[in-house]
Amino acid sequence: MLSYKAPVADIKFLIEDVFNYYDHYKKHEEFEEATPDLVDAILQECAKFCENELLPLYQSGDKEGCRFDNGKVITPKGFKEAYQQYVDGGWSALSHPLEHGGQGLPPSLGLVQSEMTGTANWSWAMYPGLSHGAMNTIDAHGNDKQKELYLTRLIQGTWTGTMCLTEPQCGTDLGQVKTKAEPNGDGTYNITGTKIFISAGEHDLTDNIIHIVLARLPDAPKGTRGISLFIVPKMKTSQDGTLGDSNNVTCGSIEDKMGIKASATAVLNFDNAVGELIGPENKGLECMFTFMNTARLGTALQGVCAAELAFQNSLIYAKERLSMRSLTGKKYPEQVADPIIVHPDVRKMLMTQKVISEGGRAMIYYTAKIVDDISMAKSDKEREAADDRLGFITPILKAFLTELGSESANHGLQIFGGHGYIKEWGMEQIVRDVRISTLYEGTTGIQALDLLGRKILLTRGKSLNDFSKEVLGFCKDKSLISSNPHKRQMNRFIWPLSKSIANWQQYSVRLALKAKSDRDVVGSASVDFLMYSGYVVMGYFWAQMAQSAYEKLAEDVENRDFYRAKIKTAEFYFERMFPRTKSLAKTMMADPKSLMQLDQELMSFV
Amino acid sequence: MLSYKAPVADIKFLIEDVFNYYDHYKKHEEFEEATPDLVDAILQECAKFCENELLPLYQSGDKEGCRFDNGKVITPKGFKEAYQQYVDGGWSALSHPLEHGGQGLPPSLGLVQSEMTGTANWSWAMYPGLSHGAMNTIDAHGNDKQKELYLTRLIQGTWTGTMCLTEPQCGTDLGQVKTKAEPNGDGTYNITGTKIFISAGEHDLTDNIIHIVLARLPDAPKGTRGISLFIVPKMKTSQDGTLGDSNNVTCGSIEDKMGIKASATAVLNFDNAVGELIGPENKGLECMFTFMNTARLGTALQGVCAAELAFQNSLIYAKERLSMRSLTGKKYPEQVADPIIVHPDVRKMLMTQKVISEGGRAMIYYTAKIVDDISMAKSDKEREAADDRLGFITPILKAFLTELGSESANHGLQIFGGHGYIKEWGMEQIVRDVRISTLYEGTTGIQALDLLGRKILLTRGKSLNDFSKEVLGFCKDKSLISSNPHKRQMNRFIWPLSKSIANWQQYSVRLALKAKSDRDVVGSASVDFLMYSGYVVMGYFWAQMAQSAYEKLAEDVENRDFYRAKIKTAEFYFERMFPRTKSLAKTMMADPKSLMQLDQELMSFV
Structure with a gap:
């Protein structure tokens, strides 16, 4: 019953009017193929595929779910055919390197494509989505043989990939990873352990799955400094890509989840599965x-x-x-x-x-x-x-x-x-x-x-200051004091935005000072600080979109309603959403005491 | 895997220390049976039933769901047995009138009981829950014969009840109800129409279900003024309670829902089902x-x-x-x-x-x-x-x-x-x-x-003023200017609370004035106004709970940790939750224009 039409007008507004993708592509000669004509054709074709092939499988995929049958996972009806169409259409190769069979288009176009596939059918899109993670890892850290064997086939879509991090005892805290990798003396390793929550960990879309696995070498240092990264294929593979027997990676079960039911979330048991090291020893993380x-x-x-x-x-x-x-x-x-x-x-x-x-x-x-x-x-x-x-x-x-x-x-x-x-x-x-x-x-x-602790406090606010400078530059450029012809209308956006930028920096400094005497300040403020940051950043882009819309309206454009609607939507943002920063500003600065003072044993008396 | 222990300590704190239920019960001689000993016994027994019988069916009930089989609904395993235990324990009769077989205890105790059953298993609790609605309706508007036949059996729990309002074309807007009631000349009516979303509309817990149905008499006025209320049993019933044939109320299907899967949500088809009028003609709503x-x-x-x-x-x-x-x-x-x-x-x-x-x-x-x-x-x-x-x-x-x-x-x-x-x-x-x-x-x-339009603007703020007066009375009584021995500690709660009360009244007056020239102000402000109200009202009770806790700590009580925890929790409320009012205050006063100005055809360009 759901419908979906790719928002092509909005996408083009962003890539053409607001962010000038084509000027940006010209900076990188590798991207010169990404011309407006090609991009328009990609948008149209991708929209067609998503609207006609993926969306119809969205609700049926949820209803049917993935089926687990004795180690095998059967994806919902139509998933395999849609995946084959995706591969045949060259979509898996879009933004990957030419030298390994990719189309060499910019990652930004890959994200546009991901938006469409992901809106039409997020569960389905996770299968190719996880492959991208594996591809990027092999591209950056793999050796030539690994790239030739694995990367080319992942780019073609013949095989898919996964990222195997989580174990039953740890997700966030990867220092607790227990999976072992024992060297066989021939450059390969025997991998043994259990990984959980592995998206696309097992399925019937392709004959082979390339797992990127975090594991520990013998005598590796404890914690996060003793983790290495391995390529472990589901099936034993010759260098020419021929598949052999099972590589002792078995799917123990799939999770029964709240949603994304058509995406298989696997428990994978590695039992002396043969893997190759990728990247340096103990530098897996x-x-x-x-x-x-x-x-x-x-x-x-x-x-x-x-x-x-x-x-x-x-x-x-x-x-x-x-x-x-x-x-x-x-x-x-x-x-x-x-x-x-x-x-x-x-x-x-x-x-x-x-x-x-x-x-x-x-x-x-x-x-x-x-x-x-x-x-x-x-x-x-x-x-x-x-x-x-x-x-x-x-x-x-x-x-x-x-x-x-x-x-x-x-x-x-x-x-x-x-x-x-x-x-x-x-x-x-x-x-x-x-x-x-x-x-x-x-x-x-x-x-x-990560934002408040690592990216702001650890860098003494450098990244925040750089970003703030960019926003304030925009504000100055578009406000009453500038030569912007739309400054009068823009000022209602510019004023709250620039004020919030000043506050944002001030709050971060005050939190940094407080955190010196109490590290719990960081955790206590962090989520409210992040959400505050989100509203400010989104405000920056609503102001930019309004400015672009005013500029287009000043030209002799046809779709004037589109630009007028954009400005009215920006008004809504600043009047109805942006004030959420007020409460966040207050609660982020509250004393951590109110969170920490109650002894955990006294939190409940049942 | 979920666990539940009834929060008896917290419940007793409220009914004994904060709200003095026993003094309140003494005001009504009908409630004199509700002594501390009896109430404690009820709490203990109810807790046992909920923890041991209902909670274990919570997750299994979701997994199994209700099964629809050719007009019949089979509730999940254990539901019927738990219902029988509930009836045998007299729980269905707790807060209903003595003269119809109830235990005559106060409605407030019925709510305490509902809290426990509802926490342990909301889906299960909906079956007896809907009965209460039917019981209350018959008790208030039924004649003696109707009470004797239906009410006594609902109170016993032999039968259950429903409320049949919604139809496919209308839920909120009941003026659109189409179900017809045609008089048979013998005081009965033939009811014909389709009702949807009927909770507990069909099940296997009891042999009969008493439907309270909204329908239109022939030549009834259009809209909400032409709706009457009927009692329509699932099975034909003699005045002595003997069941006859089906009364032509059939369950067409049950809904496949996001949750409360163990609660049957029925589509009911009334096809010349025989019903009795309850209450005056055309006064059903x-x-x-x-x-x-x-x-x-x-x-x-x-x-x-x-x-x-x-x-x-x-x-x-x-x-x-x-x-x-x-x-x-x-x-x-x-x-x-x-x-x-x-x-x-x-x-x-x-x-x-x-x-x-x-x-x-x-x-x-x-x-x-x-x-x-x-x-x-x-x-x-x-x-x-x-x-x-x-x-x-x-x-x-x-x-x-x-x-x-x-x-x-x-x-x-x-x-x-x-x-x-x-x-x-x-x-x-x-x-x-x-x-x-x-x-x-x-x-x-x-x-x-309802809150802003009917309860505040239509009454010119009377109810809000009455409630505010109560809260301000409390504030005055507990604050620095009073003889409250805990005033120093209480003032950090009293100050923001009394300030928010003043603002609350002021906002309502300002909205009322604005609404005179633009009725959309009401709908535009209403949800933010309501949420603001919620934080203020909850603040009032957190302040009251803190005051009670200080009073108990001033006595020689044993469970001092409980009261200290309560005060620390109140601190959390005022420091971390209450500031949410700041943003709401801002957005509720925003001009409706930002919501209304964008033509609906220009909301999307896909």
Whole structure:
């Protein structure tokens, strides 16, 4: 019953008008193929595939789920065929290197593609999604033989990949990893241990699965400094790609979960499975961290996908469902009642969904440019600078957009009233599916500690200051004191934005000072600080979108309604969402005592 | 895997120390049986039944769900036996009138009982829960024969009841009801139509089900003024209670829902089913409204139940799960990692759950006294006064506590990390189950319109002023300017509370003035206004609980830790939750234009 149309107009507004992707691509000669014509064709084709092939499998995939049968996983009906179409269409290769069979297009276009596949069917999209993680790892840390054998086939889509980190006793705290890797003396290792929560860990889409596994060498140091990374294929493989017997990686079960039921979450038992070391010994975590930001960005995207899908369907329903009359008088007197979209609170929920989806997309598309910059950096210095920018903004996007994606999905369910609770309509599925996004790839709490603890306090605020400088530069450039022809209209956005930037920096300094005498200040403030940061960052992009819309309206463009709507939506953001910063500012500065003083044994008297 | 212990210490604190139920019961001679000894015995027995019989069916009931088989509904394994135990224990009769076989105990005790059954197993509790609605309706509007035939058996629990309001085309907007009632000339009516979303509409717990049905008489006025109320039993019944053939009420299907899967949500087809009129012709909605407040209070309770169950289980997990080290240094150096309860953000989530559960319980128990007052009012004037108080506070409790119950359930899931997403642990079930509570019995948006539109603007703020006067009286009585021995400590709660009361009144006046020129102001502000109200009301009870705790600590009591914990929890509330009012104050006053100005056709360009 759910519908989805790829928001191509909005995507093009961002990549053409707001973020000037084509100018940006010109900076990197490797990306010169990414011309407007090619990109438009990709958008159209990708939209078609997602709307016609993936969306119809979204609700049926949830209903059917994955089936576990004696070590095998059977994906829902249609998943395998859709995957084959995806591979045949070359979609798995889009943003991967030419020299290994990829199409060599920029990572930012890969993210646009991921947005469409992920909105149409997040569970399905996780299979190719996990492959990207494995590909990136092998591309960065693998040797030539590994690239030839594994990377080319992952790029082709012949095989898929996974990331095997979590074990029953640890998820976040990877220092507790117990899986062992014993050298066989021939350059290979026997891997033994149990990994849980392995997305796409077992399935029937391809004949082989390439697992990237965290494990410990004998006598490795304890904790996080003694973890190495291994490539462990499901099936034994010759260097020419021929598959042999099972490599003793067995799927013990799949999880029965709240949502993303069509995505198999496997328990994998490695029992002397033969693997190859990838990257240096005991540096496994560092190697993983290289891609943690992009993996987290991919999860942030899930929030946007859920927000978009929920919004599109809520809007259709709100225009159709007739209930009660507008308080300002009948709007459709010929009908038995007015459509619920006339009611201000329904509109408030719809507009909230809209700013989350469009504002979130802008945050992702901005960050995607940084990912491009990293992948094409000409020097270590350039790469590090881009890495720092990415490292700062990623935890904000990951936590903020997944929390807001959940909020949007819940508004969607709410707009449908009692019908939202019924499976048939699909709205409750979006709520269930997106709920995982605040958990995996580091919970909201972990992102918040990363932001405030590592990215701000450890760097003495450098990344925050750099980003603030960028925003304040924009503010100065577009405000009353500038030559911006739209400054008068822009000032209502610029003023609260620049004020919040000043506060943001001030709060971080005050928290840093407090944290010197009490480290619990960090954990106590972190989530509120992160959410505050999210509203400020999203505010920056709403202001930018409004500015771009004013600029387009000043030209002789045709789709004027689109740009006018964008400005009105920015108004909604600043009037209705942005004030959430007020409460967050207050609670983030509260004394940690109120959290910490109650002895844990006195928290309950049952 | 979930556990539940009835929070008897907290319940007794409220009914003995904070709200003085026993003094209150003495005001009504009908309640003199409700002595401390009897109540304690009831609490103990009810706790035992809920912990031992109902909780074990909570997760299995979700997994199994209700089965629909050719018009019949089979409830999950154990549900029927538990229901029989409930009936045998006399629980269905607890707070119903003596003259019809009830135990004649106060409604407030019925709510305490409902809290325990509802926390242990909300889906199961809905079967007897819906019966209460039918009982109350027949008790107030039925004639003697109807009471003798139906009410006595509902009180015994031999039969159960339902409320049949919703139809496919309408839920909130009952003026659209189409179900017809044609007089047979013998005092009975033939009822024909389709009702949907009928909780407990069909099941195998009892042989008969008494449906209270909204329908239209021939030539009834259009809209809400032409709706009458009918009693329609599932089986034809003689006046002596003997059951005959089917009464042409058939269950067409049950809904496949996000949660409360063990509660059957039926589509009921009435095909010339024979019914009796209850209450006056065309006054069906007024008759229903009599009990809407208590039904909504019962739904508000669902928020508290979910918050309590989620809190209890999160707390256990947070003490057991080992991950990372405290930022202030290892707390359990002998273990591989610290339990996650050492981390401030985990504590923030736990404390948030705790204030929701305990603060919500206080809000319910306070309101339960008003329900007692109504049921035992000596005059119309007394009844109306109590009715007004109940009518004012009910929408606040219903919307605020169900929204916060969902929040607490989600914190619970979050505290479990990835495991929270797995069905086995039960945490995601609490999220799914409580999600219905913001929808049924009037959505959050409907409650908000009721509060701001009907209860405040229509009465020119009378109810708000009365309630504010009560709170300000408390504030004056406990603050620095009074003789309260604990005034110094209390002032940090009293000050923000009294300030928020002043603002609350001011905002309502400003909104009333604005609404004169633009009715959309009401809908635009309503939900934020309601949530603001909720935080203020909960603040009142946290201040009261702190005051009671100080008073007990000044005595020579034994369980001093309990009272100290209560005060620390109040501190958390005022420092970490209460500031949420800041953002709400800002957004509720925002111009409706930001919601209404965007043409609905321009909301999306896909």
